[in-house]
Amino acid sequence: MKLKLIVSFFLLTAGFAAFSQGKQTAPGVEKGLIKVSVMYPYAEGKTFNMEYYETKHMPMVAGFLGANLVKYTIEKGLSSGIPNQPLPFMAIGTFYVKSLSDYQAAIAPNRDAIRADFPNYTNISPVILVSEVVK
Amino acid sequence: MKLKLIVSFFLLTAGFAAFSQGKQTAPGVEKGLIKVSVMYPYAEGKTFNMEYYETKHMPMVAGFLGANLVKYTIEKGLSSGIPNQPLPFMAIGTFYVKSLSDYQAAIAPNRDAIRADFPNYTNISPVILVSEVVK
Numbered sequence: 715m716k717l718k719l720i721v722s723f724f725l726l727t728a729g730f731a732a733f734s735q736g737k738q739t740a741p742g743v744e745k746g747l748i749k750v751s752v753m754y755p756y757a758e759g760k761t762f763n764m765e766y767y768e769t770k771h772m773p774m775v776a777g778f779l780g781a782n783l784v785k786y787t788i789e790k791g792l793s794s795g796i797p798n799q800p801l802p803f804m805a806i807g808t809f810y811v812k813s814l815s816d817y818q819a820a821i822a823p824n825r826d827a828i829r830a831d832f833p834n835y836t837n838i839s840p841v842i843l844v845s846e847v848v849k
Numbered sequence: 850m851k852l853k854l855i856v857s858f859f860l861l862t863a864g865f866a867a868f869s870q871g872k873q874t875a876p877g878v879e880k881g882l883i884k885v886s887v888m889y890p891y892a893e894g895k896t897f898n899m900e901y902y903e904t905k906h907m908p909m910v911a912g913f914l915g916a917n918l919v920k921y922t923i924e925k926g927l928s929s930g931i932p933n934q935p936l937p938f939m940a941i942g943t944f945y946v947k948s949l950s951d952y953q954a955a956i957a958p959n960r961d962a963i964r965a966d967f968p969n970y971t972n973i974s975p976v977i978l979v980s981e982v983v984k
Contacts, residue, residue: 744922750930753937768983787879788983792949795885795977802888802978814927842930843937848903848923 744810747784747847750817751808754838756791756801764790764805766835772807774831778824782816783809804838814844879945882919882982885952886943889973891926891936898970899925899940906966907942913959917951918944939973949979 754762768788776786787810791803811817821828889897903923911921922945926938946952956963 748927749924752930764983772984786984789884789980790983791978791980792883793979795887795979799976802976803980806978806980841934841937843926843941844928844930845924845926845938845941848899848925849907849921 744784744847745849747810747812748814748817749808749810749843749845749847750814751806751843751845753803753841753843754791754805754836755841756804757838760804760838761836762804762838763835764788767805767807771831771835775807775821775824775828776809778820779809779811779817780820782811782813782820784812785810804836810847879919879982880984882945882947883949883952884943884945884978884980884982885949886941886978886980888938888976888978889926889940889971890976891939892973895939895973896971897939897973899923901970902940902942906970909966910942910956910959910963911944913955914944914946914952915955917946917948917955919947920945939971945982 754760772786772788776783787808789806789808791801791805794801809817889895907921907923911918922943924941924943926936926940929936944952
């Protein structure tokens, strides 16, 4: 009887551990977050060094953002999804943050360092979209 | 002694349950996936009904994609991240798929139905970016 009780306790614990673990990383956790997407439009003669961007530039900027940064992503443009149209963007880097004002406050004192790094990987002037995750 | 053994077994099971649960939803699982981003540029006079898009249009298109679709996201454009520049996009809907050719094969027979639904939520002609998740 005592053994059964102890075993039940550990089964219950296992269940809770699995449940809470699942909740922490559940999908949909991004809803309501702010995305800052730095988008590099494609045009003839434009260049983009993805290796430098992934290993140097993005980690540097991410390092300025502290606990406000939930995650960041990088995507490489492949083609337009509409036939006979040019590639819209060569690359997009996106910061998912909790607060836009905290993001702006963290970037402001580092703006010169960020801009000075641009020529190390691209000759494109990016477009920046601030958006909210709906789903 | 026997009790200790059984208790150890359940502790171990709890540990594995938590570990495997964590792995299933680990970050970085999206690397290598193809993103098809349908981007709605902002301009004066352009309209976008987010509620219809979220509850009707996107679920309809997602329904055509089957097991190739890993997830889809919706974001609402708020502002340009560069002062004095207009909002780049009013909204972006993104399908994360395993295979671009399977995506195209699934969309082709439904293109007319998808296009016919556009006027129900927007008067914008979208730009479509096909990209690869680098990070």
